Amino acid sequence: MAEELETTEVEAPQQEHEPEPPALDPETAARRAAALAHVRKFGDPVLKSRALPVERFDDTLREEIGRMTAIMRDGLGIGLAATQLGVMHRVLVYRIGEDASLAALVNPEIQWSSSDSETVEEGCLSLPGIHVDVERPLHVRVRARDEDGEEIEIEASGLEARVIQHEVDHLDGVLMLDRTTREQRKQAMRALREAAEAARAA
Numbered sequence: 264m265a266e267e268l269e270t271t272e273v274e275a276p277q278q279e280h281e282p283e284p285p286a287l288d289p290e291t292a293a294r295r296a297a298a299l300a301h302v303r304k305f306g307d308p309v310l311k312s313r314a315l316p317v318e319r320f321d322d323t324l325r326e327e328i329g330r331m332t333a334i335m336r337d338g339l340g341i342g343l344a345a346t347q348l349g350v351m352h353r354v355l356v357y358r359i360g361e362d363a364s365l366a367a368l369v370n371p372e373i374q375w376s377s378s379d380s381e382t383v384e385e386g387c388l389s390l391p392g393i394h395v396d397v398e399r400p401l402h403v404r405v406r407a408r409d410e411d412g413e414e415i416e417i418e419a420s421g422l423e424a425r426v427i428q429h430e431v432d433h434l435d436g437v438l439m440l441d442r443t444t445r446e447q448r449k450q451a452m453r454a455l456r457e458a459a460e461a462a463r464a465a
Contacts, residue, residue, distance in 0.1 A: 291339075298337035302347050302388045305438070305455055310389055314346050314353045314434040316370050320412035324354075328367045328410050331356045340388045342426040344433035347389050355430035359423050368407035368417075371431055376400035385429060385439050392458065393451045395443040399428050 287295065303309055317324060327350065335343040335356055342357035356367045382398040403424045405417045419427055429439065440448050 294337045295339055298334045299388060299391070301334050302338065302343075303349055305390045305393075305440075307349075307389075309346055309349050309351070310433070310438060311436045312346065312351065313436045314344075314351045317352050317354060317408075320369070320408070320410065324352075324369070325410050327352065328354060328356060332365055332367070338388055342430045343388065344430045346433050346436075353434050355427070355434065357423075357426045357430060359426065366417075367410055368405065368415075368427070369410065369412075371405050371407040371427070371434070373403050373428070373431060374406050374416075375404040377402035383425065385425070387429070387439055389433075390438070390440070390451070390455070393440075393454060395439055395447045395451055397429075397439050397442045399425050399442075403427060405431075 327345070331343050331345065331348065331354065334348065335341070335358070341359060342355065345352045345354040353370045354367065355371060356365060358365045377400045379402075380398050380400050382396050384394050385397045386394045401424060402418070402420045405419065405427055407415055407417070409415050417427070432438070432442070440451055443451075
């Protein structure tokens with residue numbers, strides 16, 4: 264359970280979760296579009312559902328993690344939860360930076376959150392084109408299991424801590440819109456409606 268937070272406002276966010284990529288070459292753009300087609304979008308009830316703990320650590324789970332990793336990579340994301348693919352398992356994957364190693368957390372639990380927090384703009388593969396300010400603790404300690412069932416503990420700070428919290432929220436059926444201000448949520452909902460209407464008219 265996270266501790267009560269002390270708000271620290273940040274006027275100019277230094278990082279954002281799932282930033283919009285720059286102009287892509289046609290091959291990369293096509294690969295990204297194919298990957299994002301597998302990601303459940305806002306309005307899908309699975310995104311508001313709580314995932315179930317993983318009980319079997321076998322080749323099926325490892326294949327699932329491999330598929331999640333490929334979709335996250337091709338979708339140019341830095342984190343992905345199983346529920347975003349319609350799989351109700353408590354599994355998330357993330358990678359902070361191209362040179363960083365991939366991390367897969369099974370049955371993650373946030374054991375501790377720092378009292379100091381930061382407000383930073385976030386995006387999400389399930390809400391394409393939407394960015395909102397979200398306040399989160401700067402540091403967390405997470406216990407989980409790896410793909411083989413071995414217990415692991417991670418102490419994360421900054422962007423890594425934010426990504427883990429964002430993806431654990433997904434596993435709990437919580438979206439970043441649930442953690443932003445009422446005004447930003449209204450603006451995001453308006454943008455989502457307009458995008459849906461434009462898609463229907465196309």
